[in-house]
Amino acid sequence: xxxxxxxxxxxxxxPVLAPTTFALERGETLAVVGPSGCGKTTLLYxxxxxxxxxxxxxxxxxxxxxxxxxxVGLVLQQYGLFPWFTVLDNAALGLxxxxxxxxxRIAAARAALAAVGxxxxxxRFPATLSGGEQQRVAIARTWALRPQLLLxxxxxxxxxxxxxxxxxxxxxVLLQTRETASILVTHSIDEAVLLGSRIALMYGSxxxxxxxxxxIAENEMAHRRTSxxxxxxxxxVRNLFxxxxxx
Amino acid sequence: xxxxxxxxxxxxxVTAAWWLLALLLAxxxxxxxxxxxxxxxxxxxxxxxxxxxxSLLRVAGALLLAAAPAVPLGMMMGRLPRxxxxxxxxxxxxxxxxKIALLPIVFLLVGIGDLARVTIVALVLFFQILVAVRDxxxxxxxxxxxxxxxxxxxxLQALRFVLFPAILPELLTAxxxxxxxxxAVLFFAETFFTNYGLGTFIVESWMRVSYADMLxxxxxxxxxxxxxxxxxxxxxxxxxxxxxxxxx
Numbered sequence: 001x002x003x004x005x006x007x008x009x010x011x012x013x014x015p016v017l018a019p020t021t022f023a024l025e026r027g028e029t030l031a032v033v034g035p036s037g038c039g040k041t042t043l044l045y046x047x048x049x050x051x052x053x054x055x056x057x058x059x060x061x062x063x064x065x066x067x068x069x070x071x072v073g074l075v076l077q078q079y080g081l082f083p084w085f086t087v088l089d090n091a092a093l094g095l096x097x098x099x100x101x102x103x104x105r106i107a108a109a110r111a112a113l114a115a116v117g118x119x120x121x122x123x124r125f126p127a128t129l130s131g132g133e134q135q136r137v138a139i140a141r142t143w144a145l146r147p148q149l150l151l152x153x154x155x156x157x158x159x160x161x162x163x164x165x166x167x168x169x170x171x172x173v174l175l176q177t178r179e180t181a182s183i184l185v186t187h188s189i190d191e192a193v194l195l196g197s198r199i200a201l202m203y204g205s206x207x208x209x210x211x212x213x214x215x216i217a218e219n220e221m222a223h224r225r226t227s228x229x230x231x232x233x234x235x236x237v238r239n240l241f242x243x244x245x246x247x
Numbered sequence: 248x249x250x251x252x253x254x255x256x257x258x259x260x261v262t263a264a265w266w267l268l269a270l271l272l273a274x275x276x277x278x279x280x281x282x283x284x285x286x287x288x289x290x291x292x293x294x295x296x297x298x299x300x301x302s303l304l305r306v307a308g309a310l311l312l313a314a315a316p317a318v319p320l321g322m323m324m325g326r327l328p329r330x331x332x333x334x335x336x337x338x339x340x341x342x343x344x345x346k347i348a349l350l351p352i353v354f355l356l357v358g359i360g361d362l363a364r365v366t367i368v369a370l371v372l373f374f375q376i377l378v379a380v381r382d383x384x385x386x387x388x389x390x391x392x393x394x395x396x397x398x399x400x401x402x403l404q405a406l407r408f409v410l411f412p413a414i415l416p417e418l419l420t421a422x423x424x425x426x427x428x429x430x431a432v433l434f435f436a437e438t439f440f441t442n443y444g445l446g447t448f449i450v451e452s453w454m455r456v457s458y459a460d461m462l463x464x465x466x467x468x469x470x471x472x473x474x475x476x477x478x479x480x481x482x483x484x485x486x487x488x489x490x491x492x493x494x495x
Contacts, residue, residue, distance in 0.1 A: 074397035084412040
C-alpha cells in the first residue's frame with residue numbers, strides 16, 4: 001500500500017531524514033517515536049506530499065503521493081480546525097474542496113462526526129469546544145474523506161491525561177472499522193505501544209528509523225492499560241529507545 | 248442592558264451634558280438641544296438628508312476605492328516577505344503624512360469634483376486597511392495553511408476558505424477605526440467647491456452665524472457616524488459569527 005523507497009527529506013541544504021525504506025499495509029498503524037526536533041513532523045509532511053522528498057519516492061498503491069493528495073489524511077496537534085466554520089462545516093470542508101455536492105458532503109460529515117462521538121456539536125463553533133472535542137472533530141474531518149492513509153502529528157499531546165486516554169480508545173476503535181493504514185507520530189512511548197501495530201524509533205541527525213513489531217500487537221487483552229503485558233511492552237520499548245538514542 | 252437601551256442611555260447622557268454646558272455658557276454659539284431639535288424639525292428632513300446622503304456616498308465610495316487595492320496588497324505583503332520588504336518602507340514613509348495636506352494636490356490632479364473628496368478620504372483609509380490586513384495575514388497560524396493543503400485545497404481555495412475569513416475581523420476593525428478619521432477628513436474636504444455634504448452645510452451655517460443650523464448639521468454628522476458604525480457592527484455579526492459565540 002504505502003511504500004517509501006530510499007526516501008530522504010529536509011530543508012534546503014539541511015537533510016533531516018536519512019535514506020528510509022519501509023512499507024505499510026492496509027489496517028496497519030506505524031507509531032513513530034522520537035525526541036523533539038528529530039524530524040518526525042518532516043517525515044509525516046513528506047509522506048503527506050506537503051514537502052517534496054529530496055531523494056527517493058513515496059508511493060501509495062503504486063502511484064506517487066503529491067501535494068494535496070486526497071488519498072492521504074492529516075491530523076495536526078492543534079489549530080487544525082478553522083474557527084470561522086461550524087463543526088459540521090469544518091468536518092465537510094475536505095469534501096467541499098473536492099467538489100462533492102452539498103447534500104452528500106453534509107451526510108458524510110455527519111456520519112464522520114457520529115463515528116467520533118461529536119454529532120451533537122455539529123452547529124457549534126470550534127472556540128466553544130474543549131480541546132478533546134476539537135481533536136475529535138479534526139479526526140472526523142479527515143475521516144470523512146475516507147483516506148487510504150491517515151497521518152497524525154502528535155494528535156493528543158496537547159490534551160489532559162483523561163481526555164487523551166479517551167481519544168486513544170476512540171481512535172483504536174475507529175481504525176479497526178476501516179482498513180486504513182496509519183502513521184502516528186508521538187513522543188509518548190505508552191501511546192505508541194497502545195496504538196501501533198509496529199513501532200519505529202526515530203533518532204540521530206539526519207534521522208534514521210529502526211522498526212519493531214509491537215510486542216502486544218496481536219494481543220487484544222494486553223491493550224488494557226492496567227495489564228502487565230502492556231506495562232512490560234512499554235518498558236521494553238523504552239529500553240530499546242534509550243539504547244538507540246544514547247548509543 | 249440591551250443594545251437599544253444602551254444606545255438610548257448614551258443619547259440621553261450626551262444630551263444632558265450638552266444641555267448643562269449650554270446653560271452654563273449661556274452663549275448663542277452653543278444653543279440648547281431643544282433649540283437645535285426645533286431647528287431640525289423646521290428645516291425638514293429633505294435638506295439635511297440630502298447633505299447626509301452626499302457625505303455617505305463619498306465615504307462609501309472612498310471605502311471601496313481604498314479597500315479594492317489595500318486588501319490584496321496587504322495580503323501579498325503578509326504572505327510574501329520579499330514583496331513586504333519593498334512595500335513596507337514606502338508604506339511607513341507615506342502612512343504618517345497627513346492626507347488632508349495633500350488636498351490641494353488632489354484638487355489639482357483630479358479636479359475639484361467629488362472624485363477629489365473621495366480620493367482624499369480613500370487615501371486615509373487605504374493605509375489603515377493595508378497595514379491591518381498585512382499584519383492580520385502575517386499572524387495566520389501556519390497550521391491553518393497546512394490543514395487546507397492537506398485537505399487538497401488549491402491556492403485559490405486557501406484564499407477563499409482560510410486567508411480571507413482569517414483577516415476579516417481585523418479588516419472590519421480597520422474600517423471601523425478608519426471611519427472616524429474618514430468623517431473628520433471628509434468634513435474638511437467638503438468645505439471646498441461643493442454645494443452638498445454635511446461639511447458644506449456646517450461651515451456655511453457658521454458663516455451665516457446660524458449656530459442652530461450649524462449644531463443641527465453636527466448632530467446629523469454624529470448620527471451618520473452612528474449609522475456607519477452600526478452598519479459595520481452588523482456586518483461583523485453577520486460575516487464573523489464565530490467572534491460572538493465564544494462561551495462553552
